[in-house]
Amino acid sequence: MPYVHIQITREGASAEQKAELIAGTTDLLVRVLNKNPATTFVLIEEVDADNWGIAGESVTVLRQRAAQAGPQ
Amino acid sequence: MPYVHIQITREGASAEQKAELIAGTTDLLVRVLNKNPATTFVLIEEVDADNWGIAGESVTVLRQRAAQAGPQ
Amino acid sequence: MPYVHIQITREGASAEQKAELIAGTTDLLVRVLNKNPATTFVLIEEVDADNWGIAGESVTVLRQRAAQAGPQ
């Protein structure tokens, strides 16, 4: 019965990584809450960096600033 | 006032089919709950098959396996 | 595979009405997109009138104003 919606920034997650998120999340719900995998949905939504804001700025701007600042 | 969010896999739903989902869902809310269609939102989100997991696997994998297994 | 999220204001929808929304939405997805009902989720979320805004005001305020204005 569970429905899981995972939103991540669109930064090149591969089909294999997405498969791993789907399998891992499903296993977690089976192990912790004994849910039926056959009716467990996991949806992954990839969001453009322009469209995801944190601390009042888009991820695009934050990534650019971090790149200019160079390695910490 | 109702807001309806319909998520389906991105598998070629036509504009006509989406229009039918919008009209049918709105009619249902008007009929059952006497809602005002003018302020009834219906949003349809189409999700890539790689990004939709059920029973721990992506729809892409499930579709491929079903195709290989041939007609039931 | 479809997942439908219906948000309505918390204004006394009965279990029967909610069952009708669930059945009607599922039938619509079967009829229009030939979806499998066994893996069709319909979730209904009831939202407090204080927490739902339209035209910049909460439904609570809008309902009060409409009540004071009397029948149209």
Add this chain to the structure above:
Amino acid sequence: MPYVHIQITREGASAEQKAELIAGTTDLLVRVLNKNPATTFVLIEEVDADNWGIAGESVTVLRQRAAQAGPQ
């Protein structure tokens, strides 16, 4: 801690406009609820006009009808 999900029709919102929505929403949550901007997410989702229904019809159809009707 707040998470804000803004859905708008895909009608050409610029990166600057989206940045303004992100900054404005974050400021609002800081001002009204004293939230920590560092853990305030604002996500903007742009939805195709075919996929957004209001009053039982898609925004595509509503826009076409308004265009044919000419200036009000």
Add this chain to the structure above:
Amino acid sequence: MPYVHIQITREGASAEQKAELIAGTTDLLVRVLNKNPATTFVLIEEVDADNWGIAGESVTVLRQRAAQAGPQ
């Protein structure tokens, strides 16, 4: 950056189980996509059984029928 929204039926998940879902989901995103836990949100929403439909019926009805049918 990830945001995860987990919807489960309201059937008595304990605070410990919910903590396990939060920790497990966060670890999965760190391991698979190298995400920063400090900006990883996991939200759990518990939905009444009357309000969750699958195969056209509410979970309430499905649970009652399964109880009447006795152990499989």
Add this chain to the structure above:
Amino acid sequence: MPYVHIQITREGASAEQKAELIAGTTDLLVRVLNKNPATTFVLIEEVDADNWGIAGESVTVLRQRAAQAGPQ
């Protein structure tokens, strides 16, 4: 046409504060994108602290630890 979903932890936001979030968000969308307030939805969802995880732990645990650590 916009739909805004604001999720905050359930920590006593007053009706006035929620009204301010609704008005402020609507004004922002009118100002930035010239949207029609009459068809602008703002929904506020208050989430229990047990059910909101950040950095792998629930807000309940994080608040308790902060309280024990005393003022910074």
